[in-house]
C-alpha cells in the first residue's frame with residue numbers, strides 16, 4: 001500500500017512549522033472583550049453564553065483536537081476507482097487503456113483487472129507521513145501538531161508523554177501498513193497514479209492507441225514490456241520498480 005511513497009519527496013522531512021500555540025489565544029481574547037464591554041457599561045450577556053463551564057480549564061474546553069491513534073486511519077480513504085482520479089486527462093487515459101484491454105481480451109485470456117489505489121487525499125498522505133515520523137522520533141509531537149494545524153487537520157499528536165505519543169503514532173503506522181517513509185506528495189495525491197493488478201492467461205493481443213498492429217503481451221501487468229508500451233501510448237506509464245504502479249510519467 002505504501003510502496004508508492006518512495007517516488008515523491010524524501011523521508012524525514014521536518015515539519016518546518018513554527019510554534020503551534022495559536023489555540024491558546026482564544027480564551028484570553030474573549031476575556032479582554034468582555035471586560036471591555038463591562039467597563040463601557042454594556043451588557044456582556046452574549047459573551048458569557050460562550051464561556052466554558054467553570055469546572056473545566058478554558059484550554060481543554062476550546063481544544064477540539066482528536067488525539068492520534070488507529071481510529072484516524074479510516075478517515076480520508078484512498079480511492080479505488082478510475083472515476084476517483086482527480087486529474088481529468090489521466091482519468092480519461094486510464095479509462096481508455098482499461099477499455100482497450102477489456103476489448104482485446106478473449107474469454108480464453110481470462111483478463112482480470114483489480115484496482116487497489118487511485119487518488120489519495122493529501123490529508124491521508126499527511127497523516128501517514130507524520131505518524132511514521134512521530135513514531136520514529138524524527139518529528140516531535142509538538143512539531144507534528146504545528147504542521148497538522150497548518151494543514152487543517154484536527155489531530156493532536158501529543159499524548160502528554162513522548163513514549164505514549166510515539167506508541168499511538170505507531171498504531172497508525174501499523175494500521176496504514178506503512179513499509180517506507182511516506183512522502184507528503186506523490187502522483188497519487190495529484191490524482192495522477194493508479195495501482196492495479198492486471199493478470200491474464202496466454203497471449204493478450206492488443207494494439208497501441210491509434211495503431212492496428214497488435215502486440216503479443218504475455219506475463220502480467222507488472223512484467224509485460226509490450227503491455228507497458230501499449231499503456232504508454234495511452235499516456236499511462238509503468239514504474240518498473242513498483243509492481244502495481246502506473247502514472248502520468250512513470251513516477
Ligand SMILES: [Zn+2]
Pocket residue numbers: 003004117188193194195244245246
Ligand atoms: Zn502507486
